[in-house]
Amino acid sequence: MSNIKDILESVKGGTLSVDEALLSIKEKPFEDLGYAVVDLHRRCRQGVTEVVYGASKTPEQIVGIVNSLLKNGEKTILITRLSKEKAEIVKRSISFTYYEGAKIAIVGSLPEKDGNGKVVVATGGTSDIDVAEEAALTLEALGNEVVRIYDVGVSGLHRLLSRLDDIMSASVIVAVAGMEGALASVIGGLADCPVIAVPTSVGYGTCFNGLSALLSMLNSCASGVSVVNIDNGFGAGYQASMINHVRIKG
Structure with missing residues (x-):
C-alpha cells in the first residue's frame, strides 16, 4: 500500500492497525533497480503515479520498472513514447x-x-491527432473526462464555432496545432478557462518542424494561453489534469 491517504483511511476504517500503518509509511520510498530508482511515493506527493518514459529505455528496463510499481500497489501505470516494436x-x-x-x-x-469538469482536447487538423491523443489518453489515465474536438482549424472556422457549447463548458482546454498555430489564440479568445497550447511539427518548409507554431503560440494576444514544447501532448495532458483536479486547500 503506497498511498498514505489510503493507509490513513484504512486505519480510520479499522482494516489496518496503527502499527501496520506505521510500518507501511516507513517503507523505503523508492526501489533501486540499478538502472532506475523507482519513485514509490510519487503518488503520495503529487497525486499521480510515476510515469514511465519509454523512448530511451530497453524493453527489459520498462518491464522492470512497471513490475516494481505494480508490486507496490499501483493500479494504473502510463508508459509514454513507446514504439510499436518495443x-x-x-x-x-x-x-x-x-x-x-x-x-x-x-x-x-x-x-x-x-x-472538477470536462477537459476539451482540440486539434487544428487531422495531422495533429497523434499528439492530441497523447494528451487525451494521458488525461484519461489520470482520471479526467475528455471531449475530443478534432480537425477544427482556422481554415474552416465554422467547424470550431459549431462546438461552442463544449468550448464554453470546459474547465480547461488543450489546443493542438501545427502550421501557424492560430487555433490556440482563437480558442483563447472564446473560452473562460485556461488554454494549454501544443505546437506540433506539422507544416511546410518554414514551419521549421513546429518552431513557427511555437513562436506564434508564445506570442498569442489571447490572455490565459500557456504553451508547452513542440509535440508534447503528454506535458499538456498532465498539466491540464492538474488544473482540472485543483481543490481549495484548507
Missing part, C-alpha cells in the same frame, strides 16, 4: 492496452473520473 516485446511480460498513434501504453484499468 511494445510487442514488453507485452510478452506485461498486459496493457496500446495506442499506436499516440505511442501510449496504459497498464491496468482507467481510474474513476474525479476531475
